[in-house]
Amino acid sequence: MRTLDLFGAAVSNTWRSKTRTILTALAIFVGAFTLTLTGGLGTGINRYIDDTVSSIGASDVMTVTKASDSASGGIGGGSGPVEYDPDAVSAGVGGGPGTTVTALTPDDLDTLASVAGVLRVEPTRALSADYVQHGEGTKYVASVGSLIPGQSLQLAAGAAPDGATDAAQVVLPVSLVEPLGFDSNDAALGQQVTVAISDAARTPHTVTATVVGVAEETLVGSASLIPNDALADELWALQNTGVPEAQQDRFASATVWFADDATADDIAALKSALTAVGYTGTTVTDQLGAFKTVIDAIVLVLNAFAAIALLAASFGIVNTLYMSVQERTREIGLMKAMGMASGRVFSLFSLEAVFIGFLGSMTGVGLAMLAGSGISSALSAGPFADLAGLTLIAFDAGSVVTIVVAVMAIAFVAGTLPAARAARKDPVEALRYE
Template identity: 65%
Template sequence: MKISDLVGSATANTFRSKTRTLLTILAIFIGAFTLTLTSGLGTGINAYIDDTVTAIGASDVMAVVKTSEQDGGFGAADAGPAEYDPARVSSGQDGPPGQTVVALTPADLDTLAGIDGVLDVQATRSISADYIQVGGGTRYVVNVGGLVAGQRTPLAAGAEPDSSSSQLQLALPTSYVEPLGFTDDAAAVGQTVSIAVTDAQRTQQVIEATIVGVAEETLATGNGVVPNDALTDALFDAQNTGIPAAEAQRYAQASIWFDPAATDEQISALKDRLADAGYTGSTVADQLGAFRTVIDGIVWVLNAFAVIALLAASFGIVNTLFMSVQERTREIGLMKAMGMGSGKVFGLFSLEATVIGFLGSAIGAVLAIAAGTAISSALAGGFLADLPGLTLIAFEPVSIAVIILLVMAIAFLAGTLPASRAARADPVDSLRYE
């Protein structure tokens, strides 16, 4: 019997007992469906993270903070309340409430500039704004972000703030457009907003700036306004009014520039030199890599449940084929009496298991793709509308093929036990079986 004949015979024999086979296929379908869906979830989110890193640019910039032996803040995992340290400052609105870091001083900036591989250093100034307002309208709480040179702001309308301009400019997040009274993103461009900050003398100072662009909100940009250098200077100076110069020149972190052509090994070596000097550096990819780690962990857990379902389905395959071997005992004896070898008998029943695995996995994968595409489309227009470009569940042909082959391999392995029993059957005893 040729291989093609074996495959044809195995496919035909698969549906001899339709109900039993369909139930087995259904069990495999559940595992394959879940595995495909969770794989697509990981692919979609990780692709979005990669696109975000690429879109914001500044691959030659690293954020640097001063390394501290204490974690700081009440409730640390290995301590209690942290001892007061006057050298520590707030990490800014981007960190957890109450989190502090050891402040960087002008001397630290000079030290960073002297480290091998560092081309330039710029302190990151933290600004805590009170509110943003248009005219006499409603006041809204707002964060003031910032981009280092080389980073780009994903825009929904207008242009990026010009860092070389002396005019006070900013990019407004899309979520603020409607609340501030603008009809759409384009209508906000060119308008004037007021941003208030409170100085050291507890006096509220209001700075006016022009909206030059409306920014899309991403993992990297968050939902804060993005000022140009002139506006950053104005807000920082207003916020530090009344503070001695030595106290004002304390920064939560700094940005350093390195060779854009640096390899991963060279970047790692630069991090080591920073660590030796008492600093911790991280690139944008490193910072967003934390999101990837969490997502990968969740996907692996979900995949584990899917694999458990497939292993449970494999017992169904074993039972189905054992029943088939028992029902076809005389047929097996007849095939062997006519000259079919044990290897071909083994192959016949193993192929039946593989066909069941293929049908279950293929149907599961196709329906998972349909369901995932529908779910992504629905969420993109609703819950995830503020994350443009995110396809929550995306599918790669290679991943789908790997899943189908994996399920077929599990089915094949599950079928080896009953197939071995059929291959070992004695033709004389099988022909006598009633």
């Protein structure tokens, strides 16, 4: 029997018992459907994280903090009593309530500048605004963030703040547009808002700034006001009113620049050099990499359930083909008596198993892609509408093909036992079988 005929016969034989074949394929379908959907979830979220990193564009900068054994996780942080550190300062936005780090001083900035591979150093100022307000409207609590040097904001409207102007400018997070009384993102542009901040004696001060942009919700910095340099300088000066001059130059972190063509090994070497002198360096990719680790772990757990479904399906394939071998004993004997080699008989039954795997996997993958696209579109227009560019469930052609091939391979392995049994049958004994 020619190879092409062998394929045709295998496909035809699988439909001798349609009900049994369909039920076995459905078991495979469940596993393939789950694998495709969970894989698409991981692909979609990781792709969004990669896009977020790319949009930041700060591939040649690193956030540096001072390593300290006395850094505090705050009351209730679960790390036990922490020794008081007079040099500790607030970790700033994103650090969590009560989180502190050892302050960087001008001497620390000089030390960082002397580390091999560091091109430039700038301190990061932690600003703690009291509230933001438009006109006589409601006052809303808002943190003040900062642009990582080289960062490009994901804007819903307007433009990034101008660092070269002396006029105070600010970018609002999209979550504050309607609460502040603006009808739309575009309506907020050019309007004045008041930012309040208290000094060391808790005396409140206010600064008026012009809204030049509205920032989309992202994985980082989504709920912060982003000031330009003029506004940040004014807020910093007001916040430090009454603070002794010697205590003013204390920073939670610093930004260091390195070569924009630095390789992964170069960046790792720079981190090691910083660690050697008592500092910790973190790139934006490192920070967002934690999200990817969590997502990959969740997807791995979900895939485990799909693997269990495929394992159950493999037993179904074994059962289906064993019954087929039993029912076709005389036919196998006739084929071998007419000269078909044992290897050909083995191939025939193995191809039947592979075809069942192909049938179940293609159906599962196809329906999973349809369901995933529908779910993703619904969520993008609903709960995740503020996360611009997020496709929650996305499919990669390579991953889809891998799933189909993997399921067919599992089906082949499952079919080897009954196929081997068919190949070993003695033609004389098989022809006598009733």
